[in-house]
Amino acid sequence: MSLWAALLLRSDPSTPPSDEQLRGLSTWALQFSPRVAIVEDAVVLEVEGSVRLHGGRRALRDRIVGQAAELDARQVAWAPTSLGAIAFARAGKENGVRGPVTAMLDALPMDVIAAVRPHLTTLTQLGCRILGDVRALPRGGISRRFDKSLLLAMDQAYGLRPEAHVWEVLPETFRARQELMSRVDTAPALLFGARRLVIQLCGWLAARHSGTSAFVLRWMHDAMRPRGAGEGGELTIRTASAMRDPEHLCRLLAENLAKTKLAAPAGDIELEALDVHPLEELSKSLLPDAAQSGESMTLVLERVAARLGPDKVRRPVLVEDHRLEWQTHWQPAPLPLPKKRARRSRFPQPNFILPTPLRLAMRGDQPMYQGVLQLRVGPHRIEGGWWHRIKDVDAETTATVVRDYWVARSPRAGFLWVFHEHLGGDAAAWYLHGSFS
Incomplete structure (x- = not known):
């Protein structure tokens, strides 16, 4: 629609x-x-x-x-x-x-x-x-x-028949004229009418993806002007760089009109763009565009973090830890990467791990997940974490674990990464912690 x-x-x-x-x-x-x-x-x-x-x-x-x-x-x-x-x-x-x-x-x-x-x-x-x-x-x-x-x-x-229109074509140059509502005796009073023309100019520049570094405001004297006053006057405004911000252009125009005197009352004004230049639009994408194809990921993350805030952009980093769920940490992207890396294990490591281990149903002393699990490789004990303090609402606890991990095979889910704990809780309980692709 x-x-x-x-x-x-x-x-x-x-x-x-x-x-x-x-x-x-x-x-x-x-x-x-x-x-x-x-x-x-x-x-x-x-x-x-x-x-x-x-x-x-x-x-x-x-x-x-x-x-x-x-x-x-x-x-x-x-x-x-x-x-x-x-x-x-x-x-x-x-x-x-x-x-x-x-x-x-x-x-x-x-x-x-x-x-x-x-x-x-x-x-x-x-x-x-x-x-x-x-x-x-x-x-x-x-x-x-x-x-x-x-x-x-x-x-x-009502939308029952198609409409036919003659579309407007954007002119190659900008030159607009306006009749003032009343005769103007002072130059600053021209700004009220000139502001409308400046907004039109900025709209024309936006449609052309351009900016102006110079434009001229002309005023035409009333027919009842004194002898020798001439037909009108003009004021040229120049900027350091091409732009199309109407508020800034109007402020510059106001400053210059305040120092200008009219030789006679004015009845019409005209605005013309003199120097028009293409403007490079800033990319709003968070990913590097074609012009930034040679930019490294570090520079990309620094630019995105500067735009969104240092705490809004994070990246995963690997750290040395026996517990697989703690081997990946998230830190602010602009910070340097830690020198430590996760230690490779000879025991098979899963491709995916769950955020929270899932307790498995049991059939006697055998764990189940879409069927009875067959323990294939293991056990592999992971023990540690007494140094890792976790702040809770009420108190501070440690993330100490003592677990025996196995590679198990499910009749329907394939190879899984399961464990049972030896520290607290139910020693007979088994948990699903990851899977292999």
């Missing part, structure tokens, strides 16, 4: 948003998905394929909603279809994917679909109040009495 987002711009109800506003918003939206289109008075983008890239639906939603508000978007909504998302946005409902889309669309007013608006009077006279009423009308009667666009738009909104 697809996931669509629709963005509606703030505008006078009698005046739709300008083409320049829609183009600017669509250019910014291309950083989230290559499938961006302008539909009627809204910008829609198909983001299902980008959800995982941006950290999930919630993270993607928060980023789009947060920045779209600064670009003068009054409403953002989500739905399985683009026309459905526009309908929810016009109705002031953001989430159109939290239930059956048919039932949720049925409850919306009729005018949220543009193709229905020319027929509102007739549909109202027929007793229709919501989209569900329109959908309940006979399809044959709708197609004969109204134009084809009404039935087509309804089917597309």
Whole structure:
């Protein structure tokens, strides 16, 4: 199922948003998905394929909603279809994917679909109040009495017919213009309008996987300017390295505007990117990528530990111990490996051991595990651990063991590693501790 987002711009109800506003918003939206289109008075983008890239639906939603508000978007909504998302946005409902889309669309007013608006009077006279009423009308009667666009738009909104869009193409260069809401007499006051253009610029840079090291802000003087003031002015901002952080770029712009004086009131501004450079994206993977193929495992672990914390990354190390379950220790990865190594034993060692030995059932004095076990090799005594202190909740104990190990054969489970203890507990009890592959 697809996931669509629709963005509606703030505008006078009698005046739709300008083409320049829609183009600017669509250019910014291309950083989230290559499938961006302008539909009627809204910008829609198909983001299902980008959800995982941006950290999930919630993270993607928060980023789009947060920045779209600064670009003068009054409403953002989500739905399985683009026309459905526009309908929810016009109705002031953001989430159109939290239930059956048919039932949720049925409850919306009729005018949220543009193709229905020319027929509102007739549909109202027929007793229709919501989209569900329109959908309940006979399809044959709708197609004969109204134009084809009404039935087509309804089917597309409900996902019954495919939607066709003309996708926006990312421009090769960035140059955006904006008319200010009122005449501006001081340069610092230009920042309010310029911030929107900077956010658009950073969206365009993100879509190109690039950054800018220089951009220019131009302002155009009002037509009623004094003689000799000229048509306008400009301010060029340069950075030490290519970047696309809107907050940092706006801070630099604010610092420079504070030292600038306008020769006359300004009515329009324009932002243009001068120097654009590709940015190397930092890998979010914990494993070395192709560019790091020559990196040793030690350096990889050091980098991962620096990212997650030294106690979050551990690796197993072998230490010298007679008890097999204590021959493997876990320690923080950045620490050097101990010099001691586990001592090789002539007695067969299992490939897998259990975290906790499993007590076996008995038939007389013979241990059982999926059948009676046949003791093949043994006994091999392992004794020690008096030096190993284990802190418990109530007291401190030692991990001393005195065990006789055998290699046993089970009729169904194959060769196993079993033992019975000689220190405390039930001396007649047998335990399964490992298996051989």
